[in-house]
Amino acid sequence: MKRRDFIKSTAVFVSGAAVSTSALVMLDPQEVLAENPELRWGFLVDTLKCVGCGMCVKACKLENDIPYDANVTRTWVERYVMTRDGEVFKDCPKGARDGYTSKLIDENASGMKLVSDKDITQAFFVPKLCNHCELPACVQVCPVGATYGTKDGVVLIDRTWCIGCGYCIMACPYGVRFFHPVVHTADKCTLCYHRISNGGNTACAQACPFGARKLANLRDHKDPVTKIIMTQRVGVLRPEYGTKPQCYYIGLNEEVR
C-alpha cells in the first residue's frame, strides 16, 4: 500500500469511526447550554389522554436499544382498575410494551384476575418514565459520579464509568432504573437526550398517537407545554421524597404512586 493510500484510508477509517461513536456519545451539555442558557427540560404526561396502547414503550425500546424482549424498560404504562367496593387493581405486564388488549389483570405470582365490567367504577392508564428530578436521589448516591445531572436538567449515566453497584437503582423512589442486559451498567430514560439536544422530540412523545406525552422547556414561558404546566392543575409523583420531580402529570390521583 502506498503511503498516500494508507493515509487516505486511515483518514476514512478514523472519520468513519468518529461518526459512529459520536452517534452514541452524548452531546456535551455545556455546548448545548451555551447555545441556549434558558433551557430546563421537563415533561408533561396527560393521563386523561392515555389509552394504554403501549406505542411509547415500543418506540422507546427501539430508539434506545433496550433488548425488545428483556423484562426491563425505560418507560412503561400502568393500568389501574378500581371497583365499587374500594379495591384497586394495578398491573403492567411487560411494561405495557404490547398494549392493554386483554381485560385480565396480571397479578404476577397470584395469577390473572378478571374484574367484571359492572363492578368497575374507574379505570385509567398512567405512563411513567424517569422524572429527571431537580434533586435526584440517584445522583446523590452514585459512588463514582457515573450518574450525573446536566445543566439543562437531564439526568444521565456514563456507561463507560458506571461500576454497576446498583446503589442508584435502590435509591430512585420511582423504580425507573435497571441494569442494561447487554452493557451491564445502570440504565434509564435519557429523555432521548441525543434527539432533544438536536432539536428533536423524545421517541415516546413522538410515538404517542393521542398526545399524552409532551416535552417541555420549563424556562421558556412561551412554550405551549410549559404554559399548560403553569396554568393547569398538575401534580408530580411522590413529592414526599424531596427529589423535586420534573415530570408533571395531569389527572393524577391518590392511588398512583
Added chain:
Amino acid sequence: MVHGEVWTIKDLFVLPNEYIYWAIQIVLYPYMTGLVAGAFVLSSLYHVFAVEKLKEIARFALVFSFALLPVAMMPLLLHLQQPLRGINVMMTPHFTSAISAFGIVFMTYGCIVASEIWFVYRKFIVQSIHRLGNKQRKGVEGLLLMIYKVISLGAMDLSPEALEADHKATKVLAGIGIPVACFLHGYAGFIFGSVKANALWMTPLMPVIFIMSAIVSGIALCIVCYALFMWLRRWALARGKNYFLPDQLAGTMNLSVEEMHEMHDYETTLTAKYLRIFMILAITLELLDIIFRGYTAVKSWDIVREVIYERDFVKIFVFQYGIGNALPFVMLLLPGLTTRRACLASVLVLFGVFMMRWNVVIGGQSFSLTFDGFMDYVMPIIPHNLETFKEGLGGALLVAATPFVIFYFLNMIFPAFYNDDEAH
C-alpha cells in the same frame, strides 16, 4: 435475562424494573464487615481496657480480624456488574455517596490493624530473625526469614525501653481502632439507612443497630473459632497431623504437647459476658426500631407490617429473634457455662446475625416501591453461569471460606496461638 430476574419472584403489582438487585453478596457484605469490626473490638478489650484474662483470645482475635479484612471487600466486588471498574471508586470518589468513602475508611482501618499486629509481634519477629538466621534453614524457612526481615522494617531493638514503646503504641492503636472499627461498620449501616426510597431501611438507627450486631457477631465468631482451633490443634499435635498446624508446619513455632496451652473456660465465659452485654444492646435497638415503626405507623407501615409479621415472620421472629437471639441468650445466662455451651450459643448468635442481615437486605427489597406488591428472593443453589454462581450459594460459600484460608497462611507468619508471658 435481566440481572435479578433469575432469582426474583414477583407477586401482585410490582414495577417492571423492580427486581431483587442486591442479593446474597450484599447480605454478606455487612455480615463480613461486621465480623471484622467485632473481632477487632474484642481484641481491643484486652489492650485498651486491660482485661488481662482475655489476653490469649485477644491475640487470636487480632490476627483473625486481619484475616477477615480483605474478605470484607470481596462481596462488594463480586456483586459489581463491572468488577474491573471497582477501582473507579478510588479514582473519582463522589462524596455525596455513602459507598464512595468506604474504600478510604476501609484502608485506614486496614492500616491500623496491620500496624497493631506489627507492634504486637515485633518482638517475635526479631526473635525469629535471630533464630532462623542462626540455623540450617530448610523448606519455607528461608522464605520466612526473608518475610520477617522485610516486615521487621529494620527495627531490631529489643531493649526494655523499645518494648515498652511497642506496648504503648499497641494501646494507642487499639484505642483509635475501636472508633474506626465502629465507624467502618456504622458506615455500612448508613449505606442502607440513608436510602430514602426504601421504607424498611430508612432509619437513623440503622448504623447503631449495625454496630451493635457487628460486635455481637465478631465476638461470637471469635469464641467459636478460638475454641474450635484450640481443640483441633491439640488433636492434630497429638497425632502429628502437622498440616492442621500451619505455624508448626512452617517452623514458626516448635510445639510440644505440654507447651500447647489449653483453652481456659474463663476465657470463653468472660468473653461470653461481653457477648451478652452487646446482645442486649443490639436487641433493644432492633426492637425499638420495630416498635417505633408500628407506633408511628406512617404510610409505608402497612406494607412493612405485612412483610415483618406475615411474609417474613418465620425468618424474623423464629430464625432471627428466636433461634438467633433468645435461645443463645438463655444458654449464656444459665449458670455453669461451659466452653461447649458457649460455642453452641455463639454459633446460634452467628446464625441470628446472619438472618438479621438477610432480613434487612432482602427483606427491604421484598416489597415494591408502590407498596402494592411483593418480591421473593430464591437463592440460586446450582449455578448455571457466572452470575448465578456469584450471587448464589457458591459465591456465598466462597466468601465464607476465604478468611479461613487467609488465616491459615497468616498463622505461619504471625502465630495467633503464640503464648508468651511477657508479650502484650
